[in-house]
Structure formats: structure tokens, C-alpha cells
Amino acid sequence: MDIAHPYLMFLGDAPDQLAAKTAQGVAQWRPEWCVGQFRLPGCRADLGLTDMTMEEAAEAGVKTVIVGVANRGGRISTEWIDVLDRALQLGMDLASGLHKKLADVPMLKAAAEEHGRQLFDVRHPTEDFDVGSGVARSGxxxxxxxxxxxxxxxxxxxxxxxxxxxxxxxxxxxxxxxxxxxxxxxxxxxxxxxxxxxxxxxxxxxxxxxxxxxxxxxxxxxxxxxxxxxxxxxxxxxxxxxxxxxxxxxxxxxxxxxxxxxxxxxxxxxxxxxxxxxxxxxxxxxxxxxxxxxxxxxxxxxxxxxxxxxxxxxxxxxxxxxxxxxxxxxxxxx
Amino acid sequence: MDIAHPYLMFLGDAPDQLAAKTAQGVAQWRPEWCVGQFRLPGCRADLGLTDMTMEEAAEAGVKTVIVGVANRGGRISTEWIDVLDRALQLGMDLASGLHKKLADVPMLKAAAEEHGRQLFDVRHPTEDFDVGSGVARSGxxxxxxxxxxxxxxxxxxxxxxxxxxxxxxxxxxxxxxxxxxxxxxxxxxxxxxxxxxxxxxxxxxxxxxxxxxxxxxxxxxxxxxxxxxxxxxxxxxxxxxxxxxxxxxxxxxxxxxxxxxxxxxxxxxxxxxxxxxxxxxxxxxxxxxxxxxxxxxxxxxxxxxxxxxxxxxxxxxxxxxxxxxxxxxxxxxx
Structure with a gap:
């Protein structure tokens, strides 16, 4: 997993600032990677970044749209899907910290495949790990x-x-x-x-x-x-x-x-x-x-x-x- | 998960007794559940149980065929699949301690669905657990x-x-x-x-x-x-x-x-x-x-x-x- 930056922070229809806690953490610690935010009507969170459409974000060189928000009910709503699909069509990857996987949304999975983009569901490890060896290592x-x-x-x-x-x-x-x-x-x-x-x-x-x-x-x-x-x-x-x-x-x-x-x-x-x-x-x-x-x-x-x-x-x-x-x-x- | 007994112990083509270690443990601790064993040509493990065909096992009232054996390469071979498929057709469930899942073998999955039988891959939990509560409980x-x-x-x-x-x-x-x-x-x-x-x-x-x-x-x-x-x-x-x-x-x-x-x-x-x-x-x-x-x-x-x-x-x-x-x-x- 290697999530490319710069990022557009997707805040969706976050009901309050707390719902965008993950996005806020990213914006705080990696301000140089966060070129803008995307908010749907009714969104009550604000990272103080420039509001951008997906087209503007792609134009600005954004590589990945970060879904750093918990929405009502923990689901990925239809309003979100249309916008995130547009991001994939414009050549950007998606990364999400939600429990529910982007890759489990058929429309997003299909769009990512069609456009050769990646979906990063960061709560869900995809690597096959070995058991710990306990062998001393340098560094x-x-x-x-x-x-x-x-x-x-x-x-x-x-x-x-x-x-x-x-x-x-x-x-x-x-x-x-x-x-x-x-x-x-x-x-x-x-x-x-x-x-x-x-x-x-x-x-x-x-x-x-x-x-x-x-x-x-x-x-x-x-x-x-x-x-x-x-x-x-x-x-x-x-x-x-x-x-x-x-x-x-x-x-x-x-x-x-x-x-x-x-x-x-x-x-x-x-x-x-x-x-x-x-x-x-x-x-x-x-x-x-x-x-x-x-x-x-x-x-x-x-x-x-x-x-x-x-x-x-x-x-x-x-x-x-x-x-x-x-x-x-x-x-x-x- | 509730695996019904009595069991037929499937030893496949186990190259030696050690490969049937799991089956041996079951036969040792639950002898009253183990009515027979099934061995393919070349099998070198022996639990000392009556050798049975799948038909004989079904006739004897076996409810579950236990795949308690590690085979060469950790895979489920074609020879095994034909026999295990027959067990499902005869109305018996399958339970396996292998890393590789029975449920990932398309023929077995289809046969289980067709005949209303269960596949128990006991190394792979299917339950959705809660996080531990730490609340004291009786018993x-x-x-x-x-x-x-x-x-x-x-x-x-x-x-x-x-x-x-x-x-x-x-x-x-x-x-x-x-x-x-x-x-x-x-x-x-x-x-x-x-x-x-x-x-x-x-x-x-x-x-x-x-x-x-x-x-x-x-x-x-x-x-x-x-x-x-x-x-x-x-x-x-x-x-x-x-x-x-x-x-x-x-x-x-x-x-x-x-x-x-x-x-x-x-x-x-x-x-x-x-x-x-x-x-x-x-x-x-x-x-x-x-x-x-x-x-x-x-x-x-x-x-x-x-x-x-x-x-x-x-x-x-x-x-x-x-x-x-x-x-x-x-x-x-x-």
C-alpha cells in the first residue's frame, strides 16, 4: 500500500466537525499534501481548505481523494458514490478509513478497474504477513x-x-x-x-x-x-x-x-x-x-x-x- | 458451528501416521464418535478403525466426514474431491482442519448447497465477534x-x-x-x-x-x-x-x-x-x-x-x- 499525494479531503455530508476527525488529523500533520476539500450540501465540517469540485482537484494535480469522514450509519451513501465514481473517472485514486469497504461497492470497484485506479481501504490489510520471527534487525x-x-x-x-x-x-x-x-x-x-x-x-x-x-x-x-x-x-x-x-x-x-x-x-x-x-x-x-x-x-x-x-x-x-x-x-x- | 457426530475419519492418501495427527487426536478423545475410517490407495496412516466406503458410512449413520489429515502440499487434491463430493451426495456434512478451505472448492461448495449439507472449515472462524467486554460472568x-x-x-x-x-x-x-x-x-x-x-x-x-x-x-x-x-x-x-x-x-x-x-x-x-x-x-x-x-x-x-x-x-x-x-x-x- 502506497497512497499517492497530493490529497483532496472528501468530507461528504459530515454532520459535525468530529465526524471529520480522521480528515482533520491528516490535514493537521500533512498540510503540504492536502490541496483542498470536497463538501456535499449539508456538510458541517470544515478543514479550512479551498473547496474544490472533483474536476478542479484533478486539474490541481490531486492523486488521491481521501474519505476521512464517518457518515451517519457507517455506510457509503448513494450521494457519495456518484462523486467518488467521478473522481475515479478523472484519474484519481480513492483511500478510505471507513469500516465499510470502497471495494465492496460494485460501481466503485468496476470504475477503478475500468480506469486503472486504486481503492485503498486502509482499515483492511491486504498483505499476507508471516508470523513474527523475533530475529534482531538493524536500525x-x-x-x-x-x-x-x-x-x-x-x-x-x-x-x-x-x-x-x-x-x-x-x-x-x-x-x-x-x-x-x-x-x-x-x-x-x-x-x-x-x-x-x-x-x-x-x-x-x-x-x-x-x-x-x-x-x-x-x-x-x-x-x-x-x-x-x-x-x-x-x-x-x-x-x-x-x-x-x-x-x-x-x-x-x-x-x-x-x-x-x-x-x-x-x-x-x-x-x-x-x-x-x-x-x-x-x-x-x-x-x-x-x-x-x-x-x-x-x-x-x-x-x-x-x-x-x-x-x-x-x-x-x-x-x-x-x-x-x-x-x-x-x-x-x- | 456445531459439528454433528458420529464421524467418519477421512485419511486420504496420508503419507505417514504423522500426517493424520489431527484425525488421531479425534479418535483418541472421542472414540465413541468415530465409527470408521476412509483411506485412498497409498494411504499409510491407520487409526485402527473399520475401513468404510462412503456408502457404508452413510448406511452406518455417519453425520460428518472429518478431513483430519495434512496432505502433500497442503492442497485438496482431485482424488479427494471426488470422494468428498460423494459424501455430500449421500447426505453427510464435511469438516476440515486444513488451511485450505473446503468452501473454496467450487465442486464441494455447489454440492453442499445442492444437497443442503454443511462445510465446516474449522480453522476459519465465521462468527462475528464483539470486542471483549471484561464484564464478570457466572460459572x-x-x-x-x-x-x-x-x-x-x-x-x-x-x-x-x-x-x-x-x-x-x-x-x-x-x-x-x-x-x-x-x-x-x-x-x-x-x-x-x-x-x-x-x-x-x-x-x-x-x-x-x-x-x-x-x-x-x-x-x-x-x-x-x-x-x-x-x-x-x-x-x-x-x-x-x-x-x-x-x-x-x-x-x-x-x-x-x-x-x-x-x-x-x-x-x-x-x-x-x-x-x-x-x-x-x-x-x-x-x-x-x-x-x-x-x-x-x-x-x-x-x-x-x-x-x-x-x-x-x-x-x-x-x-x-x-x-x-x-x-x-x-x-x-x-
Whole structure:
């Protein structure tokens, strides 16, 4: 999978800004790839990009139309299909982060074949993976792990990619979720891989590389999440990470989606992640803590970061408020 | 999935006894279901059952023909297809533990539809699972965990089912691998489930039950196996086990398939399995150790079992040599 840019962001008839969250993530992290947006009548999302027709997008050199929106009912509506079909006719590819596959819409499948275009359903891996080999490989890797799901792993990893590239370091974000894949233009939706191949898929995603090259692997879930820990464990073993970053959201009262489960103790969470990582890379070490402090006042956030840094002897940052420079400093020393 | 018995065991043109390992497991654990075997010319496997034609099997009341054999190249050969097609015509279902699906053979798919018969490809789950909820459920559950893959988890669990039923306890083996599924007549090939749904599939497999009923869940892999630990972790969280049995093979010099990985320390392995199990069931405890001592002399085996029992304060048995009574004793007290 290699999604060509520039992109046109298809927002459809998104009922609100939240429905276009995926598109917003792409526009935030890859503004240079996003030349415009397409909105149907009634759309209430806005990325602040130039509104374009499909004809204008093709004219502007767009290679791929990104369906980065959840619509009502999770289906691909007839209004969408006509417009997306037009994009294929004009020579553009389609990429979607929806559960429902573009390739399962007969009209789009036929149009893609007729016009020699590609349909990327990024939630649905098409690669045949091997089982994980556990064999050591060259290059350096970082993995974001979390106390819970949705605590900022993708954000922290992308912020590190930006900061490391700014310093001239070789760093590539490796996406494991649908928004990340649209941002990277490639990747594996790791929670959609067959269970036997989780760690093998991560090995495939972050293969051997130059000794001073960093793959920054987007984490998923948490070892302490009763629904998804298997995915997190396979990620730890497959990544063979040299460096781990713990991601945390301090205002959460319970594990996401599990109201009867409290968040894990941070020390225990780090110890278990480190031990699992060391099974396949004995050099693994934590290099920092990334906290989403948006639910705290600035003073509370600063206090928390200082306390966590002191307690764990690691840089503790909020990627949005403070940036990730302190973690990048550590990585330069590895 | 509910595979009807009695069974006819289809051995095809198995080049040796090992190729019929799956069929042999079924014949060993469910002899009362296996009324005969079918062998093509050149077959070198033998389950010691009456050889039958498809006509004789149908006459004898066989409900399902079990393809419990790996053939040369992993394919379903033309010779097989003609015979299996005949079975469908005679009103019998087919169940297979092969990677290659019966349902992907056009002639068999068409014949099954025409005659209203079922094709069970037990390695390929067809159920739509939910993600794990982690919600506590009634009934008791036991899970077999291991230091490695293929260390006797299925055998230990089936031996416990037999012993507990002999004592009048309510106990059901819950299969998570293809041989186990053919033995149980139902189950989920857990390593073939989409990664997001591992623990959810185990919750589905061992649902709430009477307070004194035991589900004996077949384990897979090992938390310390770099290829498959994600599956083992999801099994631990989904099973909500009250009781764990550690399975071990003492002569193994490295993890199966990973020559550069040693086996884990038993104490550490037990501690981590217990901790993961307690995330979803705080009452979880080890009730025994099941060791495959077939690679040791009888004296060495006895010494090892005694040493393990003393070290861990638990019954240590070899399900084949000593039986599992000592573990069943413990379970009667829970």
C-alpha cells in the first residue's frame, strides 16, 4: 500500500466537525499534501481548505481523494458514490478509513478497474504477513505504549517525527491505525490483522534499516486493556523497540469503553511494557512520558509533568503544550 | 458451528501416521464418535478403525466426514474431491482442519448447497465477534497456559474434562484450535480471529453458565513466545479464569520455531500469567502444573514432578503417565 499525494479531503455530508476527525488529523500533520476539500450540501465540517469540485482537484494535480469522514450509519451513501465514481473517472485514486469497504461497492470497484485506479481501504490489510520471527534487525525503533487506548500515541509519535526531522535525524512514522495510515501514506491497521500475525505484521511494517535510522511505531491499546491487550503485546514483540514512550491521559476515570476497570499504576504499566519489549530487544528502555494535559489547567499540567519526571527519572512532556524536544534530546543520545 | 457426530475419519492418501495427527487426536478423545475410517490407495496412516466406503458410512449413520489429515502440499487434491463430493451426495456434512478451505472448492461448495449439507472449515472462524467486554460472568473457568507452544495444553485440558466428568462434575472442554474443535464438535480457532476480537471471541466461547459448571478453555501459545504472545494475552483476558494450569515440556532447548529464544523461567512465567488473568478475574489462581515427561526416563520424570510440586506448592502431574487426579482434587475445592 502506497497512497499517492497530493490529497483532496472528501468530507461528504459530515454532520459535525468530529465526524471529520480522521480528515482533520491528516490535514493537521500533512498540510503540504492536502490541496483542498470536497463538501456535499449539508456538510458541517470544515478543514479550512479551498473547496474544490472533483474536476478542479484533478486539474490541481490531486492523486488521491481521501474519505476521512464517518457518515451517519457507517455506510457509503448513494450521494457519495456518484462523486467518488467521478473522481475515479478523472484519474484519481480513492483511500478510505471507513469500516465499510470502497471495494465492496460494485460501481466503485468496476470504475477503478475500468480506469486503472486504486481503492485503498486502509482499515483492511491486504498483505499476507508471516508470523513474527523475533530475529534482531538493524536500525533503531521507538514504540509508543499507553496506559489506555486513545491517550495520544499517534500524536506523540508524529510530533517526534517532526522534531527529529527538524534536527536532521532520519525518522519515519510507521502507522498502525487508519488515521495514521492516511497521514503516512502507508502502514498496517494492526488490530485488523489475523491474531497469529500481529507481531509478524509489525516486523513487516518496520523492517531492517540503516543503523542511525529511527522507525517511530504508532502504538495501539494498552497491555492493561481487557479488550485489546493482545494487540499491544504483539506490537511490543514485533517492534523490537530500542526506545519506549509512555502515553497517558490523567483525567480519565476508567479504561476507555470499560467503566468497571480503573487505569493501571504508571510504574507497573511501564515495568510490564519494558519487560515485554525486552523479550525481543534486551536494550529496550523508556525515553519519556507523553501526557495529554488538555483536561487540566496550565498550572496543574505543569505540576503533573514535573512530578512524573521526578518520579520516573524521565522527560515528561505534553506534545501539544510543551513539545517533545526533551524526548528527542534523549533519542539523539542512543 | 456445531459439528454433528458420529464421524467418519477421512485419511486420504496420508503419507505417514504423522500426517493424520489431527484425525488421531479425534479418535483418541472421542472414540465413541468415530465409527470408521476412509483411506485412498497409498494411504499409510491407520487409526485402527473399520475401513468404510462412503456408502457404508452413510448406511452406518455417519453425520460428518472429518478431513483430519495434512496432505502433500497442503492442497485438496482431485482424488479427494471426488470422494468428498460423494459424501455430500449421500447426505453427510464435511469438516476440515486444513488451511485450505473446503468452501473454496467450487465442486464441494455447489454440492453442499445442492444437497443442503454443511462445510465446516474449522480453522476459519465465521462468527462475528464483539470486542471483549471484561464484564464478570457466572460459572467457573479453567485455562491452560504454557511456557511454549505445543506443550500439551489440549491434552491436559481434555484429560481434566474426562476426570471431572468421571467424578460427576459439570465440565466442558472449550476448543481454541482445529484439532480441539473437531474433538469438541465446536469452538473457535482463536489464532485465526481478527486481532481486535481475541478476548471477545474467548468470552463468546465460554459464556456465563451455572455457578458449579466448569469451562475448560484450551490455551494457545505462550506469553513468552515472540510470535504468538498476543493470542495468549487475549486468551487470558477473555477467559476470566478462576483456575490456571501451567503446561511445560522440560526437554525443549528453545522456544518452538525460534532457535534463538530460550524457554522462560517457570516462576516468572507463572507470575505473569497470573497477573494478566487477574486483570479480568481477581480470584484467578494456579491449580497445577502439567508436564509432558515423555522425553525423560520414568525416574527422571518422577523426580522432576516432585521437585516442581515442592518448588511451587502445587500438584505437578504428567497427564499421560500419572493422570490429572491431583489437579481435579484441587478443582473440587474451588
Amino acid at each position: 533503531k525503533r521507538l514504540l509508543a505504549v499507553g496506559t489506555d487506548c486513545s491517550v495520544g500515541k499517534m500524536y506523540a509519535t508524529l510530533a517526534l517525527e517532526a522534531e527529529m526531522r527538524r534536527r536532521g535525524m532520519k525518522a519515519d512514522f510507521r502507522a498502525t491505525g487508519q488515521t495514521g495510515i492516511l497521514i503516512a501514506g502507508s502502514g498496517v491497521s494492526i488490530d485488523a490483522v489475523v491474531a497469529d500475525f500481529i507481531s509478524g505484521a509489525v516486523e513487516w511494517l518496520s523492517p531492517e534499516n540503516e543503523p542511525d535510522h529511527w522507525d517511530l511505531v504508532e502504538g495501539q491499546g494498552s497491555l492493561f486493556h481487557a479488550s485489546f491487550a493482545g494487540v499491544s503485546m504483539g506490537l511490543l514483540h514485533g517492534a523490537q523497540a530500542d526506545a519506549l514512550v509512555l502515553c497517558h491521559e490523567p483525567t480519565r476515570s476508567h479504561m476507555r469503553g470499560l467503566p468497571h476497570y480503573p487505569l493501571p499504576d504508571l510504574k507497573l504499566c511501564m515495568a510490564r511494557n519494558l519487560e515485554a519489549a525486552r523479550l525481543t530487544n534486551p536494550q529496550a528502555a523508556f525515553v519519556g512520558i507523553a501526557v495529554n494535559t488538555s483536561g487540566l489547567s496550565e498550572g496543574e499540567g505543569d505540576d503533573l509533568l514535573k512530578r512524573l519526571s521526578d518520579e520516573h527519572g524521565l522527560p515528561a512532556v505534553d506534545p501539544v503544550r510543551t513539545g517533545v524536544e526533551a524526548i528527542a534530546d534523549r533519542l539523539q543520545g542512543i | 467457573k473457568r479453567l485455562l491452560a497456559v504454557g511456557t511454549d507452544c505445543s506443550v500439551g495444553k489440549m491434552y491436559a485440558t481434555l484429560a481434566l474434562e474426562a476426570e471431572m466428568r468421571r467424578r460427576g462434575m459439570k465440565a466442558d472442554f472449550r476448543a481454541t484450535g482445529q484439532t480441539g474443535i473437531l474433538i469438541a464438535g465446536s469452538g473457535v480457532s482463536i489464532d485465526a480471529v481478527v486481532a481486535d476480537f481475541i478476548s471477545g471471541a474467548v468470552e463468546w466461547l465460554s459464556p456465563e453458565n451455572e455457578p458449579d459448571h466448569w469451562d475448560l478453555v484450551e490455551g494457545q501459545g505462550s506469553l513468552f513466545h515472540a510470535s504468538f504472545a498476543g493470542v495468549s494475552m487475549g486468551l487470558l483476558h477473555g477467559a476470566q479464569a478462576d483456575a490456571l494450569v501451567l503446561c511445560h515440556e522440560p526437554t525443549r532447548s528453545h522456544m518452538r520455531g525460534l532457535p534463538h529464544y530460550p524457554l522462560p523461567d517457570l516462576k516468572l512465567c507463572m507470575a505473569r500469567n497470573l497477573e494478566a488473568a487477574r486483570l479480568t478475574n481477581p480470584q484467578a489462581a494456579f491449580v497445577g502444573i502439567a508436564v509432558n515427561t515423555s522425553g525423560l526416563s520414568e525416574g527422571e520424570g518422577d523426580d522432576l514432578l516432585k521437585r516442581l510440586s515442592d518448588e511451587h506448592g502445587l500438584p505437578a502431574v504428567d497427564p499421560v503417565r500419572t493422570g490429572v487426579e491431583a489437579i481435579a482434587d484441587r478443582l473440587q475445592g474451588i
